Amino acid sequence: MKNHRFLPITILLTLVLIFFTNINVGALNPEVSSNIENNTNHNILVDLNDLKMFLIDKDTNEVIKSYPIAGGKPSTPSPIGTWTIIGKEADWGKGFGSRWMALNVPWGKYGIHGTNKPLTIGGAESLGCIRMFNKDVEDLYKRVRVGTTVVIYGGPYGLYSNHFRNLIPGDRGADVWEVQRRLRDKGYYLGKLDGVYGDGMKAQVIRFRKDNKLTLTHNIDKELYEKLEMNAFE
Structure with a gap:
């Protein structure tokens, strides 16, 4: 399974969806965005190994678009699992770029957002959120809705990891x-x-x-x- 990046994305998506169905611990919150102008027929797959995001057609499992991302640092990993976009906001806050999409992760505030530090894209640099170039997050924002499924996998402590973190009281993930x-x-x-x-x-x-x-x-x-x-x- 170490060579998972060479699998067709449709097979890989099926594998991670089956695996992470068992750890989808969040509940879908009521829709909180009142200005949704987008397609409703997408899933998002975030690959923390290759630091890429894939926008996928739910009906055909075909990749519509891919984007480079930044994931969480080893000390503050991104939330592995199957999540749901529960809110969308423009200009969410300084440092978070031009768009914010919140995820229903129960142990903290995580989301997909832009950045004012574009040089961090392509690395494990965040406090756990998924960072994108502002032009890319604006494109994604238009394409997805509240309720879209987001699968996050990989990284130093993910499905294909060969070690786990040493955990101490106060850790989350x-x-x-x-x-x-x-x-x-x-x-x-x-x-x-x-x-x-x-x-x-x-x-x-x-x-x-x-x-x-x-x-x-x-x-x-x-x-x-x-x-x-x-x-x-x-």
Whole structure:
């Protein structure tokens, strides 16, 4: 699977949609944009490995257009998963370029937006949002609507990764969400699956470690990942 970038985009889209259907933890919010002038028949695929975005026709799975992007830094990764655009705004704020499209990620404020730092496009440079050139985000903004599905995959801790982050209390992300789910499935974490490593999760991590005779620490490391049967791709 390491050579996934050579797969036809239609096959790749099908694979990631099947995988990420299981971690679509957000709920679709009511439409908040009152001036939608666009086509309703698109999906968006964000490839954090190649740092490209693909606009895809839902009926044919054909790529309509591709755009270069910037993704999240390794310390602040972009949210892996299947999300929904829940809001659209022009001129959202200084530094966010000329357009903003909000995603329904439960552990923070993430979206697709422009940038006043165009040299960052093509790198892992953001705090987790998907950055685009302003001319590109303006083009995308006209083509998609509130309710459009956005699949984000790849990156240093994504589907094709060969390692996971060491997590500490306060961390957020799809990896935290997956640890919560695994703990819940084993009868430990009973809180909300929100991708936030909070106090309730800390207590269950310690309980799980004690019960399994692991090192007593709040950190989520290789030892805990292995006991949870979270195996990285080789």
